[in-house]
Amino acid sequence: MILPFFLVYVAFSIYPIVYSLVISFLNWDGISTPSFAGLTNYIRAFTKDPFFYKSLTNSMILMAFSIPIQIALGLLMACVLKDFLKKTRNGFQLINFLPYVTTPVAIGLIFQQMFNWKSGIVNAGLGLIGLDSVYWLGETWPARVVVILTIIWKNYGYMMIMFLSGLSSISPKLYDAAKIDGANWVQSFFKITIPLLRPIFNFVIVTCVINGFRLFDEPQLLFQSDTQPIGGPNRSVLTMIMRFYEVSFRDFQFGYGTALAFSLFIIMGIITMILYAVLNAKGDD
Amino acid sequence: MNKKWIAAIMTAAIATTSMTASADLELLEGDGSGREVTIWCWDTSENGIKMNNAFTEATGIKVNLVAVEAKDMAQKLQTTLASGGEMPDIAWCEATYRGKLLSLDIWEDLTQYGISTDEVVDYLIPLETSPTTGLWVGPECPSVAGMAYKRELAKEYLGTDDRAELEAMFTDWDAFIEAGKTVREKSNGEVYMMSSLGAMGIILKGQGSEPFIDGDKLNLDASMRPILEKLVQAKQADIIDMIDYGSAEEGASYAQNNDIFYPCANWSVKFTIKMNDPDREAGWGFMLPPGGPFPMGGTVHGVPKDAKHKEEAAEYIRFIDLSQDGAVIQRDAKGNFTSYKPTYDDPEFYTMEDPYFGGQDVQQIIAQEVLPNIGTVRAPSKYDQDIEDVYNLALKTINANPDVTVDELIATMESELMGKDPAITK
Incomplete structure (x- = not known):
């Protein structure tokens, strides 16, 4: 009964993973005969490739700023919609969720235009209040700020939906009881809402971290033209997946590319396990 | 009533679109002999179609154009080869990606088909030669x-x-x-x-x-x-x-x-x-x-070793890139210069006083x-x-x-x- 499913699973999930693992121990450009490389590709990744650590650091920097802000914004928006905008909730919900379903290419173009040094609306705004233009897409930290803003703008609506579903499972009686005891909205938020949303927090934090390591679309599309350096100015927004993509599909080093992918898998696995342990330990408290 | 109006407008819109589409220039079918050549390129414009139709009219060979962006060409060729997919008969290799593409040992030696570099504009030859195999891969329009x-x-x-x-x-x-x-x-x-x-x-x-x-x-x-x-x-x-x-x-x-x-x-x-x-x-x-x-810039036209219609591809290159007829077609359809050296012996071949440039004959100067x-x-x-x-x-x-x-x-x-x-x- 389960054989067809199992066969499909082996063909489309297990086989590609095992095949990729095998390729990671080879030198192969996709055309010539592959040669066995042993652990050379992994040694190169961890000891000789400056971009490996740079991309890891960049991914962490982008996550460190974008994850707390998108979670905070999503939570705040969910609470505001639930408690203060009940009549217009559906409309606002849709508006806030739209960036999440917008095609990444469009997002890349929109942000490219908005943050353009010469004709962008952001620099025009800065000019109106007497500030100098910023070379957003040409310097290290401004480029990171643009990517962080893009990630937040795209994802906070999804966070909001997650928190709204969590909020709907909290009994209104708890809030009523708190109100009778004299608690205001802020007190209820910190004493009831936050603690009872812990499972949602755990879920969104772990998925945000995993997605953070897999970040590709936003920085890639902001710096996608032939005349833009890969990974932006000073490689400041080069993420691990961008490095994997560059090595595999631009340089055609399929062996080294898959070694990078498995290295990323190992790093993600370790960090996710630590994260789970920390979050669960806090949950046990 | 409203629904009827919407339906009428939609029908009119679809009809208009269909009429516009049918008015577009299309690639010719060929002489029915089944000879064809498939080109991976980024110019599927009307001018490109005109040029290719001129080739079909002259030789009876049908041309199929597959749109591939210049920056995606290397990836598409490589993944097609790795997966055993069907390769094009001619692939365009743009200047930025030319070095990488030409260095791959995937190109056919066109001298087997009677095409030589003797009639190619001199400065182009090193630009069209593989940095790894030393093979002359194919011609390109001077740019x-x-x-x-x-x-x-x-x-x-x-x-x-x-x-x-x-x-x-x-x-x-x-x-x-x-x-x-x-x-x-x-x-x-x-x-x-x-x-x-x-x-x-x-x-x-x-x-x-x-x-x-x-x-x-x-x-x-x-x-x-x-x-x-x-x-x-x-x-x-x-x-x-x-x-x-x-x-x-x-x-x-x-x-x-x-x-x-x-x-x-x-x-x-x-x-x-x-x-x-x-x-x-x-x-x-x-x-x-x-x-x-x-x-x-510049774009080399290469024939992959695994191409299905290599004879037709060679004929295409011989006609479009390395003949006087091809030079005329390229000039008139697309404004391209030819890689065919003898064409430049005639100083009047590329000439057009351009009012946009204040009467300068830019083509002749170039x-x-x-x-x-x-x-x-x-x-x-x-x-x-x-x-x-x-x-x-x-x-x-x-x-x-x-x-x-x-x-x-x-x-x-x-x-x-x-x-x-x-x-x-x-």
Whole structure:
């Protein structure tokens, strides 16, 4: 009964993973005969490739700023919609969720235009209040700020939906009881809402971290033209997946590319396990 | 009632769209012999179709065009090969990706089909030769350039819009930069000499022939340093606008009055300048830049070893790229120059006084003054894309910090290149 499913699973999930693992121990450009490389590709990744650590650091920097802000914004928006905008909730919900379903290419173009040094609306705004233009897409930290803003703008609506579903499972009686005891909205938020949303927090934090390591679309599309350096100015927004993509599909080093992918898998696995342990330990408290 | 109206409008819209679609030019079917050639290219425009239909009419061979972006070509070829998919009969290899693509041992030797390099324009041959196998992969249309300028701005801020006077004024890049300082002063900082560092850089890069990487050994001091020195000098003199090369903003700048000079290849006249600035009648001029003419771009037409219709592909290349009939078709349908050397013996073959350029015969100038003066060219390298990437990084750095030194830029480029590929050495 389960054989067809199992066969499909082996063909489309297990086989590609095992095949990729095998390729990671080879030198192969996709055309010539592959040669066995042993652990050379992994040694190169961890000891000789400056971009490996740079991309890891960049991914962490982008996550460190974008994850707390998108979670905070999503939570705040969910609470505001639930408690203060009940009549217009559906409309606002849709508006806030739209960036999440917008095609990444469009997002890349929109942000490219908005943050353009010469004709962008952001620099025009800065000019109106007497500030100098910023070379957003040409310097290290401004480029990171643009990517962080893009990630937040795209994802906070999804966070909001997650928190709204969590909020709907909290009994209104708890809030009523708190109100009778004299608690205001802020007190209820910190004493009831936050603690009872812990499972949602755990879920969104772990998925945000995993997605953070897999970040590709936003920085890639902001710096996608032939005349833009890969990974932006000073490689400041080069993420691990961008490095994997560059090595595999631009340089055609399929062996080294898959070694990078498995290295990323190992790093993600370790960090996710630590994260789970920390979050669960806090949950046990 | 409303629904009926909506249905009527929808039907009308669909009918109109269908009628428009059927009015579009389509590729001809061929003579029914089943002979065909499939080309992976990025030009599926009406002009491209006209050219290919002329080939079909002459030979009976059907042409299939598959749209593939220039930057995706290498990836598509490579993944098709790796997965055992069907390869094209002809693939276009654009200049930026040419080195990488040509270095792959996947190309057919066209001499087997009676095609030789004897009739190919001389300067093109090294550009079409594989850096790894030494094989001549296939022809490409000459893509050579000078500099276009906005006459009104040149007259106002440089005192003349005459080509000869401007060429005499810009004896070298130092003179160009000095003149730029005057332009900036006279225009109160409104007008720049060029739109982007990349625009000036593409001229400087094209004028050099020293390899950036010699084999696997870095050679940036001899090749890249002179380019970066001029770019930093120009940026410090504030004569270059802050636009990214090839961006939409640069396209828009053609129609504005902030930047005077642009690199201009034979195809730029029709496909860049006139498209971006259709209303500046008699407003443009063409001249040779300081340092002389240079190659700019180019697209090799290669036949993969695994192609299904190699005979037809060879016939296509022989006809379109290496015959007088092909030269006529390329010129009339697309405004392309031919790689067929004998065509240039006739000085009147490429001639068209262009009212848009104030009556200048730009095509003739390019055919008779620019093309014959293209000297030694920089041969393609499998590292071309890596070099382009670190060069783009350097341009960003210069834009962000004009006080950066060339030594710092070179050091960064070297470490970046060695980090990208362990085979590259200093």
